[in-house]
Each structure stands twice: as structure tokens, then as C-alpha cells.
Amino acid sequence: MRDEIIKLLKKEDKLSEETINELKDINIHDFSNLVEEIGKKPTEHIKASEISKDLDTEWVGKNLYVFNEVSSTNTVAKFLAMNDAESGSVVISEKQTAARGRSGKAWESPIGGVWLSIIVKPNVDYSKLPLITIATGVAVAKAIERTGITTSEIKWPNDIMIHDKKVCGILTEAVTKFNTIESVIIGVGIDANIDISDFPEELQNGTTTIAEELGRKEDENVLIRLFLEEFEKISKEFTEENYESILKDWRKRSYSVGKIVEVREPFNKNYDAYVVGIGREGALIVEKIDGTLEKVISGECIIKN
Numbered sequence: 001m002r003d004e005i006i007k008l009l010k011k012e013d014k015l016s017e018e019t020i021n022e023l024k025d026i027n028i029h030d031f032s033n034l035v036e037e038i039g040k041k042p043t044e045h046i047k048a049s050e051i052s053k054d055l056d057t058e059w060v061g062k063n064l065y066v067f068n069e070v071s072s073t074n075t076v077a078k079f080l081a082m083n084d085a086e087s088g089s090v091v092i093s094e095k096q097t098a099a100r101g102r103s104g105k106a107w108e109s110p111i112g113g114v115w116l117s118i119i120v121k122p123n124v125d126y127s128k129l130p131l132i133t134i135a136t137g138v139a140v141a142k143a144i145e146r147t148g149i150t151t152s153e154i155k156w157p158n159d160i161m162i163h164d165k166k167v168c169g170i171l172t173e174a175v176t177k178f179n180t181i182e183s184v185i186i187g188v189g190i191d192a193n194i195d196i197s198d199f200p201e202e203l204q205n206g207t208t209t210i211a212e213e214l215g216r217k218e219d220e221n222v223l224i225r226l227f228l229e230e231f232e233k234i235s236k237e238f239t240e241e242n243y244e245s246i247l248k249d250w251r252k253r254s255y256s257v258g259k260i261v262e263v264r265e266p267f268n269k270n271y272d273a274y275v276v277g278i279g280r281e282g283a284l285i286v287e288k289i290d291g292t293l294e295k296v297i298s299g300e301c302i303i304k305n
Helices: 002-011 017-025 028-039 048-053 073-081 126-145 210-214 220-239 243-252
Strands: 064-067 090-093 114-120 152-155 159-162 165-177 180-190 260-264 271-278 284-288 293-296 300-303
Touching (some): 002 028, 002 073, 048 220, 073 090, 073 114, 073 165, 114 220, 126 152, 126 159, 126 165, 126 220, 180 220, 220 243, 243 271
Parallel strands (some): 064 090
Antiparallel strands (some): 090 114, 114 180, 152 159, 159 165, 165 180, 260 300, 271 284, 284 293
16 A cells, blocks of 8 residues: 555655655655645546535535546555545545456456545444445446446446446455454446447456446446445445345345356355355355355355356
């Protein structure tokens, strides 16, 4: 994180080479005000004023930090969260140069997409983190539906699909101190108005965009606003522990249930299974070939043809 923040400050001419050389003796967190300042500068494509203009929320998105380019919005959001950024603050970038998904996979993030991270301080333990990802997926799906697309589905644990193609990924990370969760960073990447031909060839067949599905471009500022509004609504359900309502919305849009998958879990041997459903805590319930049921808490499930 330190190197990425220094790179951002250097790119924006906020640090001289002399200062950078002295940083080994300086706490990088002393520069959080400069990062916030950069995030308030005018940007070309995504504009905080356009997002805020009709934003119907009480706390989500009241602090918007919009950047021209960062390595990863999750990294910047984590840095700001460690320096007392308020819950509901949102970090957005027009472009990411080193974005990542689950398991450290690279995430293509050119101009034309929606790349953002929300800082939340939900006062939960680790067992609730999967459910936060589930809830965020529902919020993304509902935001997409408000654009006029009625076919979005949620692939456990963190992908949004349209017509069997991925349009969005979610990455949830915890900021901890003394084994306590101080805040949660929720990264969302939506392929909004990107030309699919700009993606690496190996990703093109499995990727779609909002523009591709609508037959027209959707203003990224509007899409961000729609998502932030849906995120706040489902956050209220989460805070009130109305988990069954969240899971009901997820199940209605499930891409995974009823499919044969290859389960890949950390430190376990891969195996094939039938997806039965999702548990109250957000774990995927699968039936193995021998008929036994398993809870998949982490890892990924690859849909088999």
C-alpha cells in the first residue's frame, strides 16, 4: 500500500524526489490529507458533482473522492479508512492500473468502466464478511435493473452475470487492528461503456458490458448513483439483521443454484458438486457426487458445461 500511495502522490506532483527519498523516516499516513485533496480535484469523465446532484442517500456517498487514475481504488480506500475516513465514503477512479479481483487475479479497468470502493464500518465479526459480499451483489444487480436490463444474475460469491457473461466483480477486504474489524472496503468493478475488443482476447468471450446489453451507453455517473442508492438500502437491511430478505433477493437472481460446478477451495482438493442453495451466513451449499452436503465458505465455483 505504501508504494502505491507514494506513486499516486508523485504522479500528482505532491511529493518531490527529495521528499520521497526521505520517506523512509516519515510516516506515509501523514499525507492522507494530500490524497483527499487529489480526490477532490476536477476529473474529465466521472464527476462528483454529477453523482451527488440527484443522489438519494443519507450517508453513502456523502464523501466522494474521484481520481483520474490509481493503481486500485481498494488500496486508496483502505489508506483513507486507516486515516479516519467516514463510513460511507466512496473512492472512484476513471482508470485503474493494477486492479485485482479475488485470489489476486488482475482486473482490466480502462476508462469507460465504473471502478469504485466503499468504506463501511459495520461493527461485525469475520463471519459476516461473506454476507456483505452477497448483499453488495444484490445492490449491483438492482442498480443494473434500474437501467432497463432485467436479466442480471449473481454468480456466487462475487460476480454479476448477464446472458452467461460477466459484467461486474466484487472484492471485499477487511481493515483490522488487534484482530478486530475496524472497517470493510467493498470494491466494485462494472464494465459499463467499455469496448469489449479492448479486453485481452482470452476475456472477450466471457465478458459483456452495460452498453452492449442496452444497445446504448449508460452514463457512468448515473450508474454510480443508482448503485450507491441500492447499496444504502441493502445496508439498512444488513444493519437491522434482516438477512433472510437479502438472501431472498439473492436467490431470485442466483446464477449458481442448480448448476454443476467445480469447487476450488484454499488448501483443499478440487471437487465437482451440484449447487443446492445458499446458507444464512452466505456460504454456498453444494451436494457432492457421493450425496453429502458441504458448505463452501471461501474459494470459487467454476460452472461446468
